[in-house]
Amino acid sequence: MKKTTVMLNGVDLERLAGNIEAIIADSSLARFQFSLSNQWVDGGYNQSAIGDFFGVGKIQSRETPFILANDEPDILLGNDNAPNPVEYVLHALAGCLTTSMVYHAAARGYEITKITTTVEGDLDLRGFLGIDPSVRKGYDNIKVSFDIDGDFTEEEKLEILNLTSFSPVLDIVSNGVPMKICLGSRQEAMTIDC
Protein backbone atom coordinates (compact mmCIF):
# COMPACT_ATOMS: atom_id res chain seq x y z
CA MET A 1 0.00 0.00 0.00
CA LYS A 2 1.36 3.37 -0.96
CA LYS A 3 2.00 5.69 1.95
CA THR A 4 -0.30 8.70 2.01
CA THR A 5 1.57 11.98 2.06
CA VAL A 6 0.46 15.40 3.23
CA MET A 7 1.70 17.90 0.69
CA LEU A 8 1.47 21.67 1.04
CA ASN A 9 3.12 24.08 -1.39
CA GLY A 10 4.65 20.98 -3.00
CA VAL A 11 6.41 20.12 0.27
CA ASP A 12 5.94 16.69 1.86
CA LEU A 13 5.16 17.69 5.44
CA GLU A 14 5.60 14.21 6.88
CA ARG A 15 9.06 13.86 5.41
CA LEU A 16 9.93 17.39 6.56
CA ALA A 17 8.82 16.57 10.12
CA GLY A 18 10.68 13.25 9.93
CA ASN A 19 13.90 14.98 8.83
CA ILE A 20 13.65 17.48 11.66
CA GLU A 21 13.06 14.70 14.23
CA ALA A 22 15.97 12.65 12.90
CA ILE A 23 18.34 15.64 13.05
CA ILE A 24 17.22 16.60 16.56
CA ALA A 25 18.00 13.02 17.60
CA ASP A 26 21.41 12.98 15.84
CA SER A 27 22.80 16.38 14.89
CA SER A 28 25.61 14.80 12.83
CA LEU A 29 22.95 14.06 10.19
CA ALA A 30 22.68 17.82 9.62
CA ARG A 31 26.21 18.08 8.19
CA PHE A 32 26.16 18.68 4.43
CA GLN A 33 28.97 19.30 1.99
CA PHE A 34 28.20 20.53 -1.50
CA SER A 35 30.97 20.66 -4.09
CA LEU A 36 31.80 21.01 -7.75
CA SER A 37 34.68 20.97 -10.18
CA ASN A 38 35.07 23.78 -12.66
CA GLN A 39 37.06 23.81 -15.89
CA TRP A 40 38.20 27.01 -17.58
CA VAL A 41 37.53 26.96 -21.33
CA ASP A 42 38.55 30.38 -22.70
CA GLY A 43 38.31 34.03 -21.68
CA GLY A 44 35.26 34.49 -19.48
CA TYR A 45 33.84 31.06 -20.33
CA ASN A 46 34.08 28.14 -17.91
CA GLN A 47 31.98 25.15 -16.90
CA SER A 48 31.12 23.51 -13.60
CA ALA A 49 30.12 19.90 -13.05
CA ILE A 50 27.94 19.48 -9.97
CA GLY A 51 27.52 15.85 -8.95
CA ASP A 52 27.48 13.98 -5.66
CA PHE A 53 27.22 15.70 -2.31
CA PHE A 54 27.46 14.63 1.30
CA GLY A 55 24.46 14.78 3.62
CA VAL A 56 22.50 12.84 6.21
CA GLY A 57 25.62 10.86 7.05
CA LYS A 58 26.60 9.62 3.59
CA ILE A 59 27.50 10.49 0.04
CA GLN A 60 24.36 11.24 -1.97
CA SER A 61 24.96 10.14 -5.56
CA ARG A 62 23.64 11.66 -8.74
CA GLU A 63 23.71 9.53 -11.88
CA THR A 64 24.61 12.47 -14.08
CA PRO A 65 26.22 15.69 -12.91
CA PHE A 66 24.61 19.02 -13.71
CA ILE A 67 26.75 21.04 -16.13
CA LEU A 68 26.57 24.82 -15.74
CA ALA A 69 28.41 27.41 -17.79
CA ASN A 70 29.59 30.92 -16.93
CA ASP A 71 30.23 33.50 -19.62
CA GLU A 72 30.40 37.28 -19.83
CA PRO A 73 28.40 39.59 -22.09
CA ASP A 74 30.11 41.30 -25.01
CA ILE A 75 30.80 44.57 -23.20
CA LEU A 76 32.62 42.51 -20.56
CA LEU A 77 34.61 40.85 -23.36
CA GLY A 78 32.76 37.53 -23.46
CA ASN A 79 30.40 35.88 -25.93
CA ASP A 80 27.26 35.95 -23.75
CA ASN A 81 26.67 32.23 -24.07
CA ALA A 82 25.65 31.93 -20.42
CA PRO A 83 24.83 34.19 -17.46
CA ASN A 84 27.83 35.66 -15.72
CA PRO A 85 28.88 34.77 -12.17
CA VAL A 86 27.30 37.79 -10.47
CA GLU A 87 24.02 36.97 -12.23
CA TYR A 88 24.24 33.42 -10.84
CA VAL A 89 24.51 34.91 -7.36
CA LEU A 90 21.15 36.66 -7.88
CA HIS A 91 19.64 33.40 -9.16
CA ALA A 92 20.91 31.48 -6.12
CA LEU A 93 19.55 34.19 -3.84
CA ALA A 94 16.09 34.40 -5.48
CA GLY A 95 15.76 30.62 -5.47
CA CYS A 96 16.87 30.14 -1.90
CA LEU A 97 14.69 32.93 -0.50
CA THR A 98 11.72 31.43 -2.34
CA THR A 99 12.36 27.84 -1.27
CA SER A 100 12.98 28.86 2.33
CA MET A 101 9.71 30.79 2.34
CA VAL A 102 7.78 27.95 0.70
CA TYR A 103 9.07 25.21 3.04
CA HIS A 104 8.62 27.21 6.23
CA ALA A 105 5.21 28.48 5.12
CA ALA A 106 4.16 24.87 4.49
CA ALA A 107 5.31 23.90 7.99
CA ARG A 108 3.08 26.69 9.37
CA GLY A 109 0.07 25.70 7.27
CA TYR A 110 0.15 28.63 4.82
CA GLU A 111 -0.92 27.67 1.31
CA ILE A 112 0.84 29.87 -1.23
CA THR A 113 -0.55 30.04 -4.77
CA LYS A 114 2.10 32.16 -6.50
CA ILE A 115 5.44 33.82 -5.84
CA THR A 116 7.18 36.15 -8.26
CA THR A 117 10.44 37.81 -7.33
CA THR A 118 12.64 40.45 -8.84
CA VAL A 119 16.23 40.86 -7.74
CA GLU A 120 18.55 43.73 -8.62
CA GLY A 121 22.23 44.05 -7.76
CA ASP A 122 24.31 47.20 -8.22
CA LEU A 123 27.99 46.97 -8.91
CA ASP A 124 30.75 49.43 -9.75
CA LEU A 125 33.19 47.92 -12.24
CA ARG A 126 36.05 50.08 -10.95
CA GLY A 127 36.42 47.55 -8.15
CA PHE A 128 36.97 44.56 -10.42
CA LEU A 129 39.22 46.54 -12.76
CA GLY A 130 41.41 47.67 -9.86
CA ILE A 131 40.99 51.33 -10.85
CA ASP A 132 40.01 52.51 -7.37
CA PRO A 133 40.86 50.36 -4.33
CA SER A 134 38.22 52.18 -2.26
CA VAL A 135 35.46 50.77 -4.52
CA ARG A 136 34.32 47.30 -3.54
CA LYS A 137 34.47 44.57 -6.18
CA GLY A 138 31.13 42.91 -5.56
CA TYR A 139 27.60 44.26 -5.33
CA ASP A 140 27.31 47.34 -3.16
CA ASN A 141 23.64 46.56 -2.58
CA ILE A 142 20.98 44.02 -3.55
CA LYS A 143 17.24 44.64 -3.61
CA VAL A 144 14.68 41.83 -3.65
CA SER A 145 10.95 42.39 -4.22
CA PHE A 146 8.44 39.63 -3.59
CA ASP A 147 4.91 39.28 -4.93
CA ILE A 148 3.16 36.61 -2.85
CA ASP A 149 -0.34 35.36 -3.70
CA GLY A 150 -2.68 33.37 -1.50
CA ASP A 151 -5.56 33.93 0.90
CA PHE A 152 -3.56 36.06 3.32
CA THR A 153 -3.95 39.26 5.28
CA GLU A 154 -1.19 41.85 4.81
CA GLU A 155 0.11 40.87 8.24
CA GLU A 156 0.32 37.20 7.22
CA LYS A 157 2.10 38.20 4.01
CA LEU A 158 4.72 40.03 6.03
CA GLU A 159 5.06 37.02 8.31
CA ILE A 160 5.55 34.81 5.25
CA LEU A 161 8.06 37.29 3.80
CA ASN A 162 10.03 37.11 7.04
CA LEU A 163 10.39 33.34 6.59
CA THR A 164 13.06 34.22 4.00
CA SER A 165 15.26 34.80 7.06
CA PHE A 166 15.84 31.01 7.15
CA SER A 167 17.56 31.14 3.74
CA PRO A 168 21.12 29.78 3.61
CA VAL A 169 22.00 31.93 0.58
CA LEU A 170 20.63 35.03 2.33
CA ASP A 171 22.96 34.27 5.22
CA ILE A 172 25.90 33.69 2.84
CA VAL A 173 25.32 36.86 0.81
CA SER A 174 24.44 39.05 3.81
CA ASN A 175 27.05 37.89 6.28
CA GLY A 176 29.90 36.39 4.28
CA VAL A 177 31.65 33.06 4.69
CA PRO A 178 35.22 32.24 5.82
CA MET A 179 37.13 31.04 2.78
CA LYS A 180 40.36 29.28 1.85
CA ILE A 181 41.74 29.59 -1.67
CA CYS A 182 44.53 27.09 -2.28
CA LEU A 183 46.98 26.23 -5.00
CA GLY A 184 47.33 22.61 -6.05
CA SER A 185 44.88 19.85 -6.76
CA ARG A 186 42.31 19.16 -4.10
CA GLN A 187 44.28 16.16 -2.89
CA GLU A 188 47.54 18.13 -2.58
CA ALA A 189 45.73 21.02 -0.96
CA MET A 190 44.20 18.68 1.60
CA THR A 191 47.60 17.38 2.64
CA ILE A 192 49.08 20.83 3.17
CA ASP A 193 45.91 22.44 4.56
CA CYS A 194 46.75 25.72 2.87
Added chain:
Amino acid sequence: MKKTTVMLNGVDLERLAGNIEAIIADSSLARFQFSLSNQWVDGGYNQSAIGDFFGVGKIQSRETPFILANDEPDILLGNDNAPNPVEYVLHALAGCLTTSMVYHAAARGYEITKITTTVEGDLDLRGFLGIDPSVRKGYDNIKVSFDIDGDFTEEEKLEILNLTSFSPVLDIVSNGVPMKICLGSRQEAMTIDC
Protein backbone atom coordinates in the same frame (compact mmCIF):
# COMPACT_ATOMS: atom_id res chain seq x y z
CA MET B 1 39.91 46.23 -43.04
CA LYS B 2 39.33 44.14 -39.95
CA LYS B 3 40.95 45.49 -36.83
CA THR B 4 43.73 43.30 -35.50
CA THR B 5 43.19 42.26 -31.91
CA VAL B 6 45.68 41.11 -29.34
CA MET B 7 44.16 38.16 -27.52
CA LEU B 8 45.65 36.47 -24.47
CA ASN B 9 43.82 33.77 -22.50
CA GLY B 10 40.86 34.51 -24.76
CA VAL B 11 40.77 38.12 -23.54
CA ASP B 12 40.90 41.01 -26.02
CA LEU B 13 43.61 43.15 -24.44
CA GLU B 14 42.93 46.21 -26.56
CA ARG B 15 39.26 46.26 -25.60
CA LEU B 16 40.19 45.65 -21.96
CA ALA B 17 42.61 48.60 -22.02
CA GLY B 18 40.00 50.69 -23.85
CA ASN B 19 37.35 49.91 -21.22
CA ILE B 20 39.71 50.86 -18.41
CA GLU B 21 40.63 54.15 -20.10
CA ALA B 22 36.98 54.99 -20.74
CA ILE B 23 36.03 54.31 -17.12
CA ILE B 24 38.97 56.32 -15.77
CA ALA B 25 37.76 59.21 -17.94
CA ASP B 26 34.10 58.83 -16.84
CA SER B 27 33.51 56.77 -13.72
CA SER B 28 29.72 56.75 -14.29
CA LEU B 29 30.36 54.19 -17.05
CA ALA B 30 31.43 51.73 -14.32
CA ARG B 31 27.92 51.52 -12.83
CA PHE B 32 26.29 48.16 -13.60
CA GLN B 33 22.97 46.73 -12.49
CA PHE B 34 22.24 43.04 -13.00
CA SER B 35 18.74 41.74 -12.37
CA LEU B 36 16.36 38.84 -12.86
CA SER B 37 12.82 37.78 -12.26
CA ASN B 38 12.10 34.45 -10.59
CA GLN B 39 8.89 32.43 -10.64
CA TRP B 40 8.10 29.79 -8.03
CA VAL B 41 6.78 26.58 -9.63
CA ASP B 42 6.31 24.05 -6.80
CA GLY B 43 8.10 22.93 -3.65
CA GLY B 44 11.81 23.57 -4.07
CA TYR B 45 11.52 24.19 -7.83
CA ASN B 46 11.62 27.71 -9.27
CA GLN B 47 12.94 29.40 -12.39
CA SER B 48 14.79 32.63 -13.07
CA ALA B 49 14.78 34.62 -16.30
CA ILE B 50 17.95 36.67 -16.73
CA GLY B 51 17.72 39.20 -19.52
CA ASP B 52 18.80 42.80 -19.99
CA PHE B 53 21.19 44.55 -17.65
CA PHE B 54 22.47 48.08 -17.23
CA GLY B 55 26.11 48.95 -17.84
CA VAL B 56 28.40 51.45 -19.54
CA GLY B 57 25.68 54.08 -19.32
CA LYS B 58 22.80 52.22 -20.95
CA ILE B 59 20.56 49.17 -20.98
CA GLN B 60 22.35 46.23 -22.56
CA SER B 61 19.78 44.06 -24.31
CA ARG B 62 19.71 40.34 -24.76
CA GLU B 63 17.45 38.92 -27.45
CA THR B 64 16.54 35.89 -25.34
CA PRO B 65 16.77 35.69 -21.56
CA PHE B 66 18.68 32.87 -19.94
CA ILE B 67 16.36 30.54 -18.03
CA LEU B 68 17.83 28.88 -14.94
CA ALA B 69 16.10 26.45 -12.61
CA ASN B 70 16.61 25.72 -8.93
CA ASP B 71 15.54 22.45 -7.39
CA GLU B 72 16.43 20.41 -4.32
CA PRO B 73 17.64 16.81 -4.18
CA ASP B 74 15.32 14.09 -2.90
CA ILE B 75 16.64 14.10 0.66
CA LEU B 76 15.84 17.82 0.75
CA LEU B 77 12.33 17.01 -0.51
CA GLY B 78 12.80 18.06 -4.14
CA ASN B 79 13.00 16.20 -7.44
CA ASP B 80 16.67 16.97 -8.22
CA ASN B 81 15.86 18.42 -11.63
CA ALA B 82 18.41 21.21 -11.19
CA PRO B 83 21.21 22.20 -8.81
CA ASN B 84 20.06 23.76 -5.57
CA PRO B 85 20.69 27.40 -4.63
CA VAL B 86 23.74 26.76 -2.43
CA GLU B 87 25.30 24.78 -5.28
CA TYR B 88 24.72 27.77 -7.58
CA VAL B 89 26.68 29.89 -5.12
CA LEU B 90 29.68 27.58 -5.54
CA HIS B 91 29.30 27.75 -9.33
CA ALA B 92 29.20 31.56 -9.26
CA LEU B 93 32.24 31.61 -7.01
CA ALA B 94 34.32 29.14 -9.07
CA GLY B 95 33.48 30.96 -12.29
CA CYS B 96 34.18 34.43 -10.97
CA LEU B 97 37.48 33.48 -9.35
CA THR B 98 38.55 31.86 -12.63
CA THR B 99 37.47 34.74 -14.86
CA SER B 100 39.05 37.32 -12.56
CA MET B 101 42.30 35.37 -12.61
CA VAL B 102 42.21 34.90 -16.40
CA TYR B 103 41.49 38.56 -17.22
CA HIS B 104 44.04 40.00 -14.79
CA ALA B 105 46.66 37.42 -15.81
CA ALA B 106 46.12 38.44 -19.44
CA ALA B 107 46.61 42.11 -18.53
CA ARG B 108 49.96 41.14 -16.93
CA GLY B 109 51.09 39.03 -19.90
CA TYR B 110 50.69 35.61 -18.28
CA GLU B 111 49.53 32.94 -20.72
CA ILE B 112 47.51 30.30 -18.89
CA THR B 113 46.95 26.94 -20.58
CA LYS B 114 44.58 25.26 -18.13
CA ILE B 115 42.67 25.95 -14.92
CA THR B 116 40.76 23.33 -12.97
CA THR B 117 39.05 24.23 -9.72
CA THR B 118 37.31 22.33 -7.00
CA VAL B 119 35.06 24.08 -4.53
CA GLU B 120 33.59 22.62 -1.34
CA GLY B 121 31.12 24.26 1.00
CA ASP B 122 30.14 22.90 4.42
CA LEU B 123 26.71 23.57 5.82
CA ASP B 124 24.79 22.48 8.91
CA LEU B 125 21.11 21.98 8.08
CA ARG B 126 20.07 22.76 11.67
CA GLY B 127 20.38 26.43 10.71
CA PHE B 128 17.91 26.30 7.83
CA LEU B 129 15.53 24.08 9.79
CA GLY B 130 15.53 26.49 12.72
CA ILE B 131 16.48 23.71 15.14
CA ASP B 132 19.34 25.63 16.73
CA PRO B 133 19.51 29.43 16.39
CA SER B 134 23.23 29.39 17.22
CA VAL B 135 23.94 27.44 14.00
CA ARG B 136 24.30 29.67 10.96
CA LYS B 137 22.05 28.96 7.99
CA GLY B 138 24.58 29.30 5.20
CA TYR B 139 27.98 27.71 4.62
CA ASP B 140 30.22 27.83 7.65
CA ASN B 141 33.28 27.58 5.40
CA ILE B 142 34.18 27.28 1.73
CA LYS B 143 37.38 25.80 0.35
CA VAL B 144 38.61 26.42 -3.19
CA SER B 145 41.55 24.57 -4.77
CA PHE B 146 43.09 25.72 -8.03
CA ASP B 147 45.19 23.75 -10.50
CA ILE B 148 46.84 26.26 -12.83
CA ASP B 149 48.90 25.16 -15.85
CA GLY B 150 51.31 27.24 -17.91
CA ASP B 151 55.00 28.03 -18.12
CA PHE B 152 55.21 29.50 -14.61
CA THR B 153 57.47 29.34 -11.59
CA GLU B 154 55.78 28.49 -8.30
CA GLU B 155 56.11 32.14 -7.33
CA GLU B 156 54.33 33.23 -10.51
CA LYS B 157 51.59 30.68 -9.87
CA LEU B 158 51.00 32.16 -6.45
CA GLU B 159 50.94 35.65 -7.97
CA ILE B 160 48.35 34.44 -10.49
CA LEU B 161 46.35 32.77 -7.71
CA ASN B 162 46.30 36.06 -5.84
CA LEU B 163 44.62 37.72 -8.85
CA THR B 164 41.44 35.98 -7.66
CA SER B 165 41.32 38.81 -5.11
CA PHE B 166 39.74 40.98 -7.85
CA SER B 167 36.71 38.68 -8.00
CA PRO B 168 33.33 40.34 -7.38
CA VAL B 169 31.76 37.07 -6.19
CA LEU B 170 34.68 36.49 -3.80
CA ASP B 171 33.96 39.92 -2.33
CA ILE B 172 30.22 39.18 -2.11
CA VAL B 173 30.65 35.76 -0.49
CA SER B 174 33.51 36.81 1.81
CA ASN B 175 32.25 40.17 2.95
CA GLY B 176 28.49 40.16 2.50
CA VAL B 177 26.26 42.72 0.81
CA PRO B 178 23.65 45.14 2.27
CA MET B 179 20.24 43.86 1.28
CA LYS B 180 16.61 44.96 1.15
CA ILE B 181 13.84 42.40 0.94
CA CYS B 182 10.51 44.01 0.09
CA LEU B 183 6.91 42.98 -0.30
CA GLY B 184 5.05 44.10 -3.42
CA SER B 185 5.86 44.15 -7.08
CA ARG B 186 9.08 45.86 -8.05
CA GLN B 187 7.19 48.94 -9.16
CA GLU B 188 5.23 49.24 -5.88
CA ALA B 189 8.36 48.55 -3.91
CA MET B 190 10.18 51.29 -5.76
CA THR B 191 7.54 53.83 -4.83
CA ILE B 192 7.58 52.98 -1.14
CA ASP B 193 11.34 52.31 -0.91
CA CYS B 194 10.76 49.59 1.62
